[in-house]
Amino acid sequence: MIRPLIATLALxxxxxxxxxxxxxxxxxxxxxxxxxDAKGRIYxxxxxxKVINRPDGQxxxxxxxxxxxxxxxxSQPPRVTSTGRDKTxxxxxxxxxxxxxxxxxxxxxxxxxxxxxRAGRGQFDATGPVxxxxxxxxxxxxxxxxxxxxxxxxxxxxxxxxxxxxxxIFFEKGQAVSADLSQxxxxxxxxxxxxxxxxxxxxxxxxRYEFPESVVFGG
Numbered sequence: 001m002i003r004p005l006i007a008t009l010a011l012x013x014x015x016x017x018x019x020x021x022x023x024x025x026x027x028x029x030x031x032x033x034x035x036x037d038a039k040g041r042i043y044x045x046x047x048x049x050k051v052i053n054r055p056d057g058q059x060x061x062x063x064x065x066x067x068x069x070x071x072x073x074x075s076q077p078p079r080v081t082s083t084g085r086d087k088t089x090x091x092x093x094x095x096x097x098x099x100x101x102x103x104x105x106x107x108x109x110x111x112x113x114x115x116x117x118r119a120g121r122g123q124f125d126a127t128g129p130v131x132x133x134x135x136x137x138x139x140x141x142x143x144x145x146x147x148x149x150x151x152x153x154x155x156x157x158x159x160x161x162x163x164x165x166x167x168x169i170f171f172e173k174g175q176a177v178s179a180d181l182s183q184x185x186x187x188x189x190x191x192x193x194x195x196x197x198x199x200x201x202x203x204x205x206x207x208r209y210e211f212p213e214s215v216v217f218g219g
Contacts, residue, residue, distance in 0.1 A: 024096055027092060027168065028093075029091075030084055030088070032082050033045050033168065047064070049062055050063065068081070078094065098113075114150060115148035119147075128144070128145060129145070131210035132208065141162065143160055147216065153172070153174030153175070153217055157170075167209075174217070190202075199213070
């Protein structure tokens, strides 16, 4: 849950073209994700956004009444904030980053983009059913998932919940480390374990997920 975020954009400064915005993927506390592609398109929660280039070099992506502001910082990850329909501004976490003309941070040896970036665009290595429950006390049912893998147990799993919304779950070195929970979920607790049979057992807020380790590792 990092889509579960990005592009090479032309910057304008004093009317002249500047450096390119780094390629990145971000997830926000309000549940939004933002990502771009190499053609300068930015996606907010998987939907193509309107891009506004500002004279000071900041880039704003607008989609369905929500704004994501991207402030480039050279070789460092950009600052990303999101402004919701209620005008609340939140700081977003950059989960994938590529400096202009540089390698992507955390990119696998193959040179592919990090899994969070690919998952945010729906570019999966595998898809299939997983066990899910979207509220306490509810029996497990099947939900559809897609997974983008970096290898070595690092991956991003995107589960489509029964209500149609998506949950991003992030893995590092074979461990489930976080999900794209936000204040809007009402419960931001995250717990994960693995059964003796190799099943990941994940509590993300009020939701539960179960799936075999082969989802993350492949095979």
